[in-house]
Every structure is written in C-alpha cells, then in structure tokens.
C-alpha cells in the first residue's frame with residue numbers, strides 16, 4: 001500500500017521484523033475423506049480440497065507472521081487425480097517467497113489409500129496471503145531466510161509467478 005492510498009487508520013509500516021526460515025512455518029495437515037465430502041460416485045468435491053488447501057496455507061502464513069493474514073489470491077488449480085471416500089488427504093504447505101506484506105505459499109496435495117499405502121499426487125497450488133495488523137491494514141511480514149538449493153529454486157519460481165500475476169491484474173484493470 002502506498003503512502004498516498006493508505007487509509008488514515010492504517011499506521012505507517014513499522015521497522016522490518018527478524019527473518020524466519022520456511023521450515024519454521026511449514027505444515028503437514030491430514031484429513032480423512034468422509035461421505036459428506038464427496039459426490040454420489042465417491043469422488044471428493046474439488047471445493048473440499050480447496051478449503052483444506054486454503055486452511056493449510058493460512059496456518060503457514062499466520063505462523064510466519066504470528067498475526068492475522070488473509071488470502072489475496074489462489075492461482076489456477078488442476079485436479080490431476082481423483083480422491084475417494086475413505087482415503088487420507090495429506091496437505092503439505094510451506095512458504096516460497098515473502099514480499100513486503102505478501103507471502104506466496106506452495107501447497108502439495110497427496111491422497112493416501114489407507115488400505116494399500118498407495119500415495120498419489122493430486123494437486124499443487126500457489127496462494128498469496130497478506131499479513132494484516134489489528135486494524136485490518138497490510139503490515140510488513142518477517143523476511144524469508146532462503147535455505148539451500150530448493151529454497152532458492154522455489155524463490156525464483158515464485159518471483160516469476162508474482163510477475164505474471166501482476167501482469168494479469170494490470171491487464172484486467174485495463175493496463176493502469
């Protein structure tokens with residue numbers, strides 16, 4: 001938020017908080033699919049998976065900032081394989097990149113057949129969360145300490161996605 005457009009009740013951002021690693025906020029959440037999560041054929045609804053993805057990413061964001069954070073965007077999501085009633089949905093979420101107030105969180109979803117142990121990769125998703133202060137104003141997030149080649153690769157890919165998102169948003173607003 002620029003100083004010109006900041007509402008009067010939103011204080012100017014405070015100094016930079018201390019950096020944190022992605023490992024400090026990463027989560028693995030599980031959910032067993034029950035009949036009410038699925039269609040009559042036993043396939044879990046896409047919206048149910050999306051809710052778990054949003055929840056897991058929100059936990060990562062709140063852990064990183066130790067404060068409020070809201071979903072600003074969810075990138076395109078493809079359902080690669082079906083998930084069935086009785087299976088375990090395993091949601092792995094961690095930070096890829098932290099901007100000033102925004103954070104990109106990568107989520108990998110797997111389905112585990114509890115009887116056979118078979119694990120299938122069913123979805124990947126990228127979400128942007130924005131850290132908020134107690135007045136609901138965007139606030140500075142702790143910087144992300146990048147660790148290892150994986151952290152560096154995820155950062156570079158996230159920066160490319162952020163650029164594409166910004167271009168798409170600018171085109172939607174008529175290039176303003």
Ligand SMILES: CC(C)(COP(=O)(O)OP(=O)(O)OC[C@H]1O[C@@H](n2cnc3c(N)ncnc32)[C@H](O)[C@@H]1OP(=O)(O)O)[C@@H](O)C(=O)NCCC(=O)NCCS
Nearest residue numbers: 001002069070071072073099100101102103128130138165
């Ligand atoms: C997300 C929200 C706080 C952003 O507010 P805003 O006034 O646009 O804030 P700013 O322009 O200062 O942008 C703040 C940051 O968000 C990023 N951002 C804003 N909209 C975005 C979007 N649609 N996708 C990705 N990032 C976005 C900006 O790039 C900026 O990042 P940076 O600080 O790291 O550089 C506001 O749009 C909002 O409250 N949306 C509703 C959120 C919600 O209800 N979510 C669902 C329930 S959790």
